[in-house]
Amino acid sequence: MTVAENNTGLAGPGGTNTATAAEAVIPAASRGERFTGYDVEAFEVPSGREENWRFTPMKRLRGLHNGTAEADGTVSVDVDAASDVKVEVVGRGDDRLGVGGAPSDRVAAQAYSSFTEATIVTVPTDTKPDKATLVRVTGPGEGKTAYGHLQLRVEAFSNASIVLDHVGSGTYADNVEFVVGEGAKLTVVSVQDWADDAVHVSEQHLSLGKDATLKHTVVTLGGDLVRVSPTARFAEAGGDVEMLGLYFADAGQHQEHRLFVDHAVSHCRSNVMYKGALQGNGAHSVWIGDVLIRAAAEATETYELNRNLVLTEGARADSVPNLEIETGEIEGAGHASATGRFDDEQLFYLQSRGIPEDAARRLVVRGFFHEILMKIDVPEVRERLVAAIEAELEAVENTANAEPATTA
Amino acid sequence: MSTLEIKDLRASVTTDEGAKEILKGVNLTVKSGEIHAIMGPNGSGKSTLSYAIAGHPKYEVTSGEVLLDGENVLEMSVDERARAGLFLAMQYPVEVPGVSMSNFLRTAATAVRGDAPKLRHWVKEVKEEMAKLEISGEFADRSVNEGFSGGEKKRHEILQMALLKPKFAVLDETDSGLDVDALRVVSQSVNEVAESTDIGVMLITHYTRILKHIQPDVVHVFADGKIAESGGKDLADELEENGYVKYIGKPEPARI
Ligand SMILES: Nc1ncnc2c1ncn2[C@@H]1O[C@H](COP(=O)(O)OP(=O)(O)O)[C@@H](O)[C@H]1O
Ligand SMILES: [Mg+2]
Secondary structure: OOOOOOOOOOOOHHHOOEEOOOOOOOOOOOHHHOOOOOOHHHOOOOOOOOOOOOOOOHHHHOOOOOOOOOOOOOOEEEEEOOOOOEEEEEEOOOOOOOOOOOOOOHHHHHHHHHOOEEEEEEEOOOOOOOOOEEEEEEOOOOOOEEEEEEEEEEOOOOEEEEEEEEEOOOEEEEEEEEEEOOOOEEEEEEEEOOOOOOEEEEEEEEEEOOOOEEEEEEEEOOOOEEEEEEEEEEOOOOOEEEEEEEEEEOOOOEEEEEEEEEEOOOOOEEEEEEEEEEOOOOOEEEEEEEEEEOOOOOOOEEEEEEEEEEOOOOOEEEEEEEEEEOOOOOOEEEEEEEEEEOOHHHHHHHHOOOOOHHHHHHHHHHHHHHHHHOOOOOHHHHHHHHHHHHHHHHHHHHHHHHOOOOOO | OOEEEEEEEEEEEEEOOEEEEEEEEEEEEEEOOOEEEEEOOOOOOHHHHHHHHHOOOOEEEEEEEEEEOOEEHHHOOHHHHHHHOEEEEOOOOOOEEEEEHHHHHHHHHHHHHOOOOOHHHHHHHHHHHHHHOOOOHHHHHOEEOOOOOHHHHHHHHHHHHHHHOOOEEEEEOOOOOOOHHHHHHHHHHHHHHHHHOOOEEEEEEOOHHHHHOOOOOEEEEEEOOEEEEEEOHHHHHHHHHHOOHHHHOOOOOOOO
16 A cells, blocks of 8 residues: 655745645545435535535525525536437436435535436447537526536446536536446546636536446636536446546636545546646635545555646635545555645746746646646547637736736 | 856845845856856855846846846846847756647747747757757657756756857756766767857856866856856866865865
8 A cells, every 4th residue: 555645835925825735634524424315405504614615605606505596597408419329308207317426515405406307418338429429508697596417327338428518607506427337438528618607516426337437527717616526436346437627717716626536345446636727816726635445445546636836826726635544455545735836947947948938837837737638538628628728828918917017 | 259248246045034145246258159167166156146147036136247248138037038149058957847848949949049940940950969969859758857867957958058059058067967978978069069159158067077078268266156266277177186175265176
């Protein structure tokens, strides 16, 4: 067994801006004991002080957490399906719903209790669609609230790519199930590219069958508040989950990613890598990486990493890795978390070769994301992300240029 | 024909105890085609001098001038200095993860030359320079300096110098950490650039070792933040013999 580094970085002059990265902490109660259920009434209304909510600005949830956010709108779900892929819209009674996992917080339970119809996308057994299936979720519109439910099923021995795209305005809570059957392989990218006003709280249930492989990527760019909680569970041995994330928080944005990998069976692997950049006043990112290796999960192999790059003052990144190990018989387990300010030495080096400051900055940030972009193997998405990162960087330059230069 | 003039240069760094003066009035003039060896013991301020010339933000110049053909370099940004023709081969080159060496070199060459070099010529040019420095081709795809050994980093610094063809180059302890083969290869490249261009070189070193490969026109002893003595090749021989004791009051050898 190996337990790797925990780089704890605190960056920024005077400690006013920026960055915290906590020690890996084992909370009082095991992450495995958190209550889950489908009925919203079974959950207490959170105050904001709970471990699960302590980083979230509760007021900005617009009542999703306390029952006051009534559904007065709907999202539209448009699917551009590859051949062989089946798309169904079903009612609440469909007994496939919920097999991927039960909500683990009140907002997810609210979504589960409130949705009226769900979309199920199925890749049938033994198929390999020739292209990615695109699922586009458009928000209910500014000032409106909606609840939703989506299930993506990849049946035994199939191999598919799915892109889940969130755009538009409004307030939205949902559950997304990724049900990957025996020996099947799913590559999925969930992009949160919301308009500035949007609030999105999403619990994503990753359910892996025997020998299943799931590559789950979360990309969060837009929105006022986005909170995505992916939970991965293995039904049987041999599962392999890779959880990747890329986020870019601008002034005023709150982006929260709460991961839970529940190793309850033997011989499974999980590999987590999230990278985020932050810029502007009040930009806030939160990354929680809970990994639990239960007593029965022998020969588990797990690694998780979170890196944050704080580009300007006034932005803050919280990063909390948490590894609980209940068996000594594992292959390897480790975690790393680091948050750093933009590296002036790198900037100096590039500039000393004649590269102007703005281009040098862009190179460094692109370089920071390079490793994770290379892992996103859906070409359309990768190109779009490269473009989105460029756009974010232009935004920071404009902000920087707009401010009067301060002289020492 | 260009001239780099350093006049009464003073610079300090901010430490926990406040500003600490490191450069205490450096005077030095280097002309195109000249090689000046600047030899000094550890901590005498050699790297600070290189950084101050290059414009590192950590070092504050408190007085004095650095003039490149009469133009005040100190008023230029770091990248402007490089485009004006200054180059610093760093003692500790910086790693830039995720940025490939080839992308970096091309971006730098484009910035310094003012135009993107034609791709076909460029590829050939880089290959040739890499071959001279005995750098294997796979380095082009690796992240800038990331995971390079000390010697590999130094070779890449000289590669950049060869490609960017500066008017003046400061080589800050390029020899340290190089084994005998690497020192020969790196020195050859420096000599070649010196012969084929009109570059002026400030060859900063602690040891006399590199001077067996690169012939300096002038030798300066740098101690306690300024030039303590200047002379010809014989000054290096004297240092080889006696070390720095005469300048710092305690023995510190100048040869390994
Ligand atoms: N960033 C810094 N902060 C504090 N002290 C520094 C810094 N850089 C250099 N110094 C100090 O300045 C002196 C000269 O350092 P340096 O220029 O690196 O010398 P050299 O290159 O000749 O070995 C040393 O005493 C060193 O400790
Ligand atoms: Mg030095």
